Amino acid sequence: MAAIKQPKRGSLHRSEAIWGYLFIAAPLIGFLIFGAGPLIGSLVIGFTQWDLASPPEFVGTENYANTLSLSLQPLARELDEATGEPMYRCGRERVPESRLNEFTTGQIDPITNAPYICEVRYARASSALPSGYEEWFQFGIGEQRYIVGAIDPVFWKSMFNTFFLLLSLPITIVFSLIFAIAMNQRIIGSNLFRTIYYTPVILPIAALALIWLWLFNPDYGLINYALGQLGLDSNINWLGNPVTVKPAIIIMMVWKGLGYQVLIYLAGLQSIPRHLHEAAMIDGANVWQRFRAVTWPALTPTTFFLVITSMIGVFQVFQEPYLMTNGGPYFESTTMVMVIQQNAFRDTQMGYASAQAWILGVIIIAVTLLNFYVSRRWVQYEAS
Amino acid sequence: MADVARSFEQTAPKRSSRLGRRETALLTKIAAYVILLLGAAVMILPFLWMISTSFKTDSSLFVLPPQWIPENPTTENFQLAWEVGMLPRGFLNSTYIALASTLGEVFTSTLAGFAFARMRFPGRNKLFGLLLVTMMIPGVVTLIPSFILFTRLGWVNTFNPLIIPILFGSPFAVFLSRQFFATLPIELEDAAKVDGANWFQIYFRIFFPLARPIVATLFVLGFIARWNDFLAPLIYLRSVDLYPVPLLLARLDSVYEQNWNLLMAGSTLALLPILILFFFLQRFFVESIAMSGIKA
Numbered sequence: 075m076a077a078i079k080q081p082k083r084g085s086l087h088r089s090e091a092i093w094g095y096l097f098i099a100a101p102l103i104g105f106l107i108f109g110a111g112p113l114i115g116s117l118v119i120g121f122t123q124w125d126l127a128s129p130p131e132f133v134g135t136e137n138y139a140n141t142l143s144l145s146l147q148p149l150a151r152e153l154d155e156a157t158g159e160p161m162y163r164c165g166r167e168r169v170p171e172s173r174l175n176e177f178t179t180g181q182i183d184p185i186t187n188a189p190y191i192c193e194v195r196y197a198r199a200s201s202a203l204p205s206g207y208e209e210w211f212q213f214g215i216g217e218q219r220y221i222v223g224a225i226d227p228v229f230w231k232s233m234f235n236t237f238f239l240l241l242s243l244p245i246t247i248v249f250s251l252i253f254a255i256a257m258n259q260r261i262i263g264s265n266l267f268r269t270i271y272y273t274p275v276i277l278p279i280a281a282l283a284l285i286w287l288w289l290f291n292p293d294y295g296l297i298n299y300a301l302g303q304l305g306l307d308s309n310i311n312w313l314g315n316p317v318t319v320k321p322a323i324i325i326m327m328v329w330k331g332l333g334y335q336v337l338i339y340l341a342g343l344q345s346i347p348r349h350l351h352e353a354a355m356i357d358g359a360n361v362w363q364r365f366r367a368v369t370w371p372a373l374t375p376t377t378f379f380l381v382i383t384s385m386i387g388v389f390q391v392f393q394e395p396y397l398m399t400n401g402g403p404y405f406e407s408t409t410m411v412m413v414i415q416q417n418a419f420r421d422t423q424m425g426y427a428s429a430q431a432w433i434l435g436v437i438i439i440a441v442t443l444l445n446f447y448v449s450r451r452w453v454q455y456e457a458s
Numbered sequence: 459m460a461d462v463a464r465s466f467e468q469t470a471p472k473r474s475s476r477l478g479r480r481e482t483a484l485l486t487k488i489a490a491y492v493i494l495l496l497g498a499a500v501m502i503l504p505f506l507w508m509i510s511t512s513f514k515t516d517s518s519l520f521v522l523p524p525q526w527i528p529e530n531p532t533t534e535n536f537q538l539a540w541e542v543g544m545l546p547r548g549f550l551n552s553t554y555i556a557l558a559s560t561l562g563e564v565f566t567s568t569l570a571g572f573a574f575a576r577m578r579f580p581g582r583n584k585l586f587g588l589l590l591v592t593m594m595i596p597g598v599v600t601l602i603p604s605f606i607l608f609t610r611l612g613w614v615n616t617f618n619p620l621i622i623p624i625l626f627g628s629p630f631a632v633f634l635s636r637q638f639f640a641t642l643p644i645e646l647e648d649a650a651k652v653d654g655a656n657w658f659q660i661y662f663r664i665f666f667p668l669a670r671p672i673v674a675t676l677f678v679l680g681f682i683a684r685w686n687d688f689l690a691p692l693i694y695l696r697s698v699d700l701y702p703v704p705l706l707l708a709r710l711d712s713v714y715e716q717n718w719n720l721l722m723a724g725s726t727l728a729l730l731p732i733l734i735l736f737f738f739l740q741r742f743f744v745e746s747i748a749m750s751g752i753k754a
Binding site: 087089090091093094095097098100101102103104105107108109110111112113115116119126249252253255256257259261264267269270271272273274276277278279280281282284285286287288289291293294296299329332333361386389390392393396397411414415418419424427428431432434435438439442 | 486487489490491493494497498500501502503504505507508511519520522523524566567569570572573574577578579580582585588589592594595596597598599600601602603604605606607609623625626627628629632656657658661682685686688689693703704705707708711718721722724725728729732733736737740743
C-alpha cells in the first residue's frame with residue numbers, strides 16, 4: 075500500500091509545483107523581457123554608437139568618457155594687445171591697469187549714476203580649455219581664477235541640478251512631520267485634513283504643473299502678488315531666473331509630495347505605544363524632550379523608508395521641469411532624465427543616452443546602498 | 459508650542475496640576491489646528507485659484523488685485539478646452555489605457571502573490587527574492603532598450619507599449635498581494651484539496667473572493683499611476699488622436715501659451731475624474747499607503 079501511496083503523493087507535489095510555476099510565470103517572464111533583458115541591453119548599447127538607422131558601431135568606453143570628462147584649467151588674465159598690461163572692466167569700459175585710477179577714485183558712471191565698479195577681466199573660456207571642452211563653471215581662489223570645462227557640460231549641469239533638487243527631501247520631511255504630529259492630536263476633522271493634504275499626490279503632474287506655471291507667473295501670478303502684499307520683493311521671475319528656478323521647482327515638489335509623507339508618518343505615529351509617552355510624561359519630560367526621546371527614535375525606520383524612496387524618485391524627476399521650464403533658463407533646471415530623454419528620443423543617440431542612463435542607475439544604487447550603510451548609525455529598530 | 463506648554467506646566471500650582479494638564483492639552487490642540495489650517499490653505503489655494511481662473515474672461519484675467527470671484531464669470535473656457543483640447547478623446551484614451559493595463563496587472567500579480575504565499579515549489583523563495591530585487595532597477599535604465607524592442611515590433615504610435623508590459627504584473631503588486639495572502643488562515647485550501655479541486659479552482663473559489671481589499675487597493679494604485687503617466691506616452695505616441703489626458707494638457711499649453719483661463723479650465727476638467735475616483739475610493743488609498751509604507 076505504501077508503494078502505491080508514495081508516487082501519488084509525489085505527483086500531488088509535482089502538480090502543486092507545476093501550478094505554482096504557472097501562476098508566477100507572468101511576472102517572471104515580464105521581468106526577463108522588460109527588466110533583466112533591457113538592463114543588460116542598455117549596458118551593451120552603452121558601448122556603441124547607434125542612431126537606429128544604421129547598425130550599431132562598437133566604440134568601447136567612448137560614451138562614458140565623453141559624458142564624464144572634465145578639465146580644470148587656470149584662467150589667464152586678459153592682457154592689452156599692445157602693451158601687455160592686465161585689463162579691467164569698469165562699468166562698460168575696458169581699462170588697462172595703468173589707467174585704473176581714473177575710474178577707482180570716486181568717478182561717477184554715467185550709465186548707473188553711481189561710482190564705477192571695476193572688475194578684473196579674464197581671457198575667454200575657450201582659450202583656456204582643450205578643444206572639444208566647453209565651460210561648465212568658473213571659481214576663484216584668492217586672485218587666481220579657474221575654469222572647469224566638460225565635453226558635455228549639459229550632463230554635468232543636469233547632475234548638479236538633480237542633486238540640488240534633493241533639497242526638497244529634508245524640507246518635505248520636516249513639514250510632513252509637523253503636520254502628522256498635529257493630526258495625531260486626536261482632533262476633530264483630522265480625516266478631512268488628511269484628504270486635503272493627500273489630494274495633490276494622486277493628481278496628474280501635467281495639470282498641477284500648469285497651475286504652478288500660472289501661480290509663478292512674474293506679472294500676474296498669485297505668488298508674486300502675495301509677496302507684494304506682505305511688503306516683500308514681488309518682482310521675481312521665478313521660472314525665468316537661473317537663481318530661483320530650482321527653488322521654485324522644489325516648492326512645487328514639496329507641495330505635491332507632502333501628503334504622502336504625512337500619511338506615512340501618521341501611520342508611524344499611531345503605532346507608537348501610548349505607554350512610552352505616558353512614562354515620559356510622568357518623568358516630567360516636556361514636549362520637546364518627549365519628541366526627542368520617544369517620538370523621533372520610534373519614527374526613524376519610517377524616516378529611513380521615506381528617505382530611500384523619495385531619493386530614488388527625485389533622481390528620476392522629469393515631468394515638473396519638462397512642463398514648467400523645459401530645462402531652462404540656461405539648462406539651470408535640466409535634470410538627468412531630461413538629458414537622457416533628449417539624447418535618446420530627440421537626437422536618437424541611443425548608445426550615448428544608454429551610457430548616461432547607466433551612470434544615473436549606478437548613482438541611484440550607490441546612494442541607496444550608502445543610505446543603508448549610514449542608517450545603522452541613526453535608524454533605531456525596536457529591540458524586541 | 460513647546461515653550462507655551464512647558465511654561466504653563468511650570469507655573470501651574472501643584473494642587474490643580476490636573477487642570478494644568480488639561481489646559482496644556484487644549485493649547486496643544488489649538489496649536490495643532492492653527493498649523494493644520496495654515497497648511498491646508500497652502501494645499502488648497504492653488505486649486506481654488508485654478509477654478510477661479512477657469513471662469514474668467516480674457517479681460518479680467520490680468521486684473522490686479524486678482525479677483526477670487528470673477529466679475530463676469532463665463533463657462534466658455536470649459537467649452538473651448540473641451541473642444542480644442544480634444545479632451546473627450548483624451549478621456550477615452552486614458553481610461554482605455556489605464557483600465558486595460560491595470561486589470562491585467564492586478565490579475566497576474568495577485569495570482570503570483572498567491573502562489574508565493576500559499577504554494578510549495580522548489581526555488582520559491584529565491585524567485586521571490588529575485589522579483590524583489592527587480593523593484594530596485596531604476597526605470598530610466600530600461601527605457602531605451604524597451605523603446606528599441608517596441609520599435610522593432612512596430613508598436614510605436616500604438617497603445618501596446620503602454621499596456622502589454624504592464625499585463626505581466628509588477629513586482630510591487632506581487633509583493634503586496636503575497637503579504638496579504640500570507641495573513642489568511644492556513645486551513646482554507648485543505649477542504650478544497652480534499653474535494654479534488656485544482657489550484658486554479660482553489661484560487662478562484664476560495665481566495666479571490668477574500669482578496670477584495672488587496673485587489674481594490676492594487677487596482678486604485680495602478681489605475682492612478684497609468685492615468686497620470688507622462689514619459690511613456692510622450693515617448694511612444696505620435697498621433698494626437700491617441701494622446702491621453704496629460705499629453706493633451708501639455709499640447710494645450712504649447713498651443714495656447716499664456717491663455718491661463720483656457721489652460722486652467724483644461725486642468726480643472728483633467729483633474730475631475732481622478733478627484734471623483736479619489737473621494738469614492740479614499741479608504742483603499744489610505745489602506746494601501748499604510749500597507750506599503752509600514753511593511754516595507
